[in-house]
Amino acid sequence: xxxxxxxxxxxxxxxxxxxxxxxxxxxxxxxxxxxxxxxxxxxxxxxxxxxxxxxxxxxxxxxxxxxxxxxxxxxxxxxxxxxxxxxxxxxxxxxxxxxxxxxxxxxxxxxxxxxxxxxxxxxxxxxxxxxxxxxxxxxxxxxxxxxxxxxxxxxxxxxxxxxxxxxxxxxxxxxxxxxxxxxxxxxxxxxxxxxxxxxxxxxxxxxxxxxxxxxxxxxxxxxxxxxxxxxxxxxxxxxxxxxxxxxxxxxxxxxxxxxxxxxxxxxxxxxxxxxxxxxxxxxxxxxxxxxxxxxxxxxxxxxx
Amino acid sequence: xxxxxxxxxxxxxxxxxxxxxxxxxxxxxxxxxxxxxxxxxxxxxxxxxxxxxxxxxxxxxxxxxxxxxxxxxxxxxxxxxxxxxxxxxxxxxxxxxxxxxxxxxxxxxxxxxxxxxxxxxxxxxxxxxxxxxxxxxxxxxxxxxxxxxxxxxxxxxxxxxxxxxxxxxxxxxxxxxxxxxxxxxxxxxxxxxxxxxxxxxxxxxxxxxxxxxxxxxxxxxxxxxxxxxxxxxxxxxxxxxxxxxxxxxxxxxxxxxxxxxxxxxxxxxxxxxxxxxxxxxxxxxxxxxxxxxxxxxxxxxxxxxxxxxxxxxxxxxxxxxxxxxxxxxxxxxxxxxxxxxxxxxx
Numbered sequence: 001x002x003x004x005x006x007x008x009x010x011x012x013x014x015x016x017x018x019x020x021x022x023x024x025x026x027x028x029x030x031x032x033x034x035x036x037x038x039x040x041x042x043x044x045x046x047x048x049x050x051x052x053x054x055x056x057x058x059x060x061x062x063x064x065x066x067x068x069x070x071x072x073x074x075x076x077x078x079x080x081x082x083x084x085x086x087x088x089x090x091x092x093x094x095x096x097x098x099x100x101x102x103x104x105x106x107x108x109x110x111x112x113x114x115x116x117x118x119x120x121x122x123x124x125x126x127x128x129x130x131x132x133x134x135x136x137x138x139x140x141x142x143x144x145x146x147x148x149x150x151x152x153x154x155x156x157x158x159x160x161x162x163x164x165x166x167x168x169x170x171x172x173x174x175x176x177x178x179x180x181x182x183x184x185x186x187x188x189x190x191x192x193x194x195x196x197x198x199x200x201x202x203x204x205x206x207x208x209x210x211x212x213x214x215x216x217x218x219x220x221x222x223x224x225x226x227x228x229x230x231x232x233x234x235x236x237x238x239x240x241x242x243x244x245x246x247x248x249x250x251x252x253x254x255x256x257x258x259x260x261x262x263x264x265x266x267x268x269x270x271x272x273x274x275x276x277x278x279x280x281x282x283x284x285x286x287x288x289x290x291x292x293x294x295x296x297x298x299x300x301x302x303x304x
Numbered sequence: 305x306x307x308x309x310x311x312x313x314x315x316x317x318x319x320x321x322x323x324x325x326x327x328x329x330x331x332x333x334x335x336x337x338x339x340x341x342x343x344x345x346x347x348x349x350x351x352x353x354x355x356x357x358x359x360x361x362x363x364x365x366x367x368x369x370x371x372x373x374x375x376x377x378x379x380x381x382x383x384x385x386x387x388x389x390x391x392x393x394x395x396x397x398x399x400x401x402x403x404x405x406x407x408x409x410x411x412x413x414x415x416x417x418x419x420x421x422x423x424x425x426x427x428x429x430x431x432x433x434x435x436x437x438x439x440x441x442x443x444x445x446x447x448x449x450x451x452x453x454x455x456x457x458x459x460x461x462x463x464x465x466x467x468x469x470x471x472x473x474x475x476x477x478x479x480x481x482x483x484x485x486x487x488x489x490x491x492x493x494x495x496x497x498x499x500x501x502x503x504x505x506x507x508x509x510x511x512x513x514x515x516x517x518x519x520x521x522x523x524x525x526x527x528x529x530x531x532x533x534x535x536x537x538x539x540x541x542x543x544x545x546x547x548x549x550x551x552x553x554x555x556x557x558x559x560x561x562x563x564x565x566x567x568x569x570x571x572x573x574x575x576x577x578x579x580x581x582x583x584x585x586x587x588x589x590x591x592x593x594x595x596x597x598x599x600x601x602x603x604x605x606x607x608x609x610x611x612x613x614x615x616x617x618x619x620x621x622x623x624x625x626x627x628x629x630x631x632x633x634x635x636x637x638x639x640x641x642x643x644x645x646x647x648x649x650x
Contacts, residue, residue, distance in 0.1 A: 071467025151360025237446035
């Protein structure tokens with residue numbers, strides 16, 4: 001009746017269950033739970049990822065004097081972070097909301113067109129038969145290994161000729177569709193879209209485009225969502241080309257934050273507040289869609 | 305496969321005769337639809353690539369043999385003058401040294417650590433998704449932002465890293481003065497952003513390794529370390545090649561992080577961390593405003609990227625193949641997966 005035997009009893013039953021579970025597993029027990037060391041190491045890896053972002057918040061809520069005097073001016077962010085945010089937003093160096101709108105517009109347009117054109121091409125490569133299909137697909141894949149960034153000079157000359165320097169088209173047009181997107185959608189549609197469905201649509205008299213729109217597009221949705229995510233992140237973080245063709249009066253956020261650095265280097269708390277502001281939208285996106293990003297990378301994504 | 309077969313003939317219901325010409329027209333239209341649509345659908349990519357990718361690369365060669373200033377535009381044909389000009393600038397050679405140094409400091413540790421993290425993740429973890437998302441977080445931070453944050457962490461005076469070193473009684477390191485120190489700082493930015501990403505790619509590859517291989521190894525008495533080196537590494541070699549190749553192509557063109565490592569953005573007072581792409585930018589749009597010379601830099605860098613890519617492929621291929629011979633023959637699924645990923649990286 002005392003609690004001692006009962007406890008022992010429970011422990012015994014639990015231990016027996018655990019033992020049964022252990023012995024029922026395959027030889028080496030590849031699916032046994034890993035030890036604490038694994039979690040400690042992974043925890044360290046995650047902290048190394050979070051640390052610099054937290055440090056950004058700390059410096060962003062500090063002031064230049066404190067930053068100059070101490071490597072760790074404070075341990076927690078405070079309300080002056082928001083003062084610094086509003087200083088960045090009302091800065092003379094650039095129009096924050098304009099830069100934000102530009103970044104958002106470029107990333108959204110590029111994501112939408114990349115998904116549309118990649119799915120079209122992927123549908124064609126995966127499911128239609130035409131002369132030269134194989135070599136053309138190999139060509140698409142080969143272009144992924146070509147450092148096209150090194151064509152910036154003629155690209156700049158072209159943009160200057162048609163008067164696009166300083167305007168958003170100059171950034172959007174080269175990003176309308178990517179080789180990676182085409183390859184990605186081809187791979188996905190090869191497996192996800194049964195020939196029978198296309199056949200049925202054709203027998204019903206649907207045109208090619210109708211078949212694409214009502215059969216291939218819906219089937220491609222999961223891969224299309226991932227492609228849109230990756231394109232969005234790539235464009236949001238893009239710096240090299242925008243910093244060449246855009247200027248102070250019409251920047252994207254990464255270009256703007258570089259202006260912030262060049263203009264306010266005496267006040268690093270402002271620069272850090274700005275850095276956090278441009279990162280925040282993607283962190284929010286990551287909280288909601290990080291799962292899809294993980295799945296996308298593991299399904300064979302490559303660097304954008 | 306009906307797509308390839310001729311469009312099904314439509315039987316017009318009796319009593320509702322249609323004009324024969326119209327039927328013929330719509331059939332012809334349908335045949336054209338079948339024949340042309342595939343090309344039409346892939347054309348956006350090819351047209352765009354031709355205009356914004358291929359043509360600029362080829363035209364770079366044309367610009368590089370001309371006098372071509374940023375403001376004045378095209379000048380005379382001058383042969384290889386631009387090339388000899390840049391080869392005569394010490395900054396060019398310094399930029400190559402810096403690029404390779406930063407590239408080695410970032411890619412080698414990055415691939416190694418990513419494989420270790422992947423091996424840690426490739427277990428029966430609690431809260432799998434949390435850990436996977438956790439290591440991926442830095443990927444959504446823009447390189448410019450990473451550069452600014454780390455530029456401050458690696459500040460020479462009152463930076464976080466020097467503060468931590470001082471805590472252990474180590475003298476502060478002049479991250480923004482010493483060439484090698486600045487390379488370590490910039491490489492750490494690259495590693496910060498990409499290690500988790502690559503770990504997930506490796507994790508996916510590791511999960512495709514047939515579990516029977518491990519069971520067989522355990523029966524043979526192999527420990528975890530032995531399993532890792534004799535099974536995991538050879539089995540994921542195609543993926544290792546792929547990751548090494550993509551990080552080569554990206555790493556040799558690094559720009560964002562060194563650009564924001566200090567306020568001036570010109571690679572340091574004596575070009576300690578000026579990479580070749582940063583040098584290209586400086587020649588074209590910075591101090592020299594000479595697009596002809598910048599094009600010469602671009603061409604040289606292009607050739608370097610292509611050559612190093614091939615060398616890397618050969619080396620990685622050899623290293624990981626020598627391990628593969630010892631393991632059991634691969635299943636068909638494995639071979640297909642390997643072929644697919646090597647095709648992808650080609």
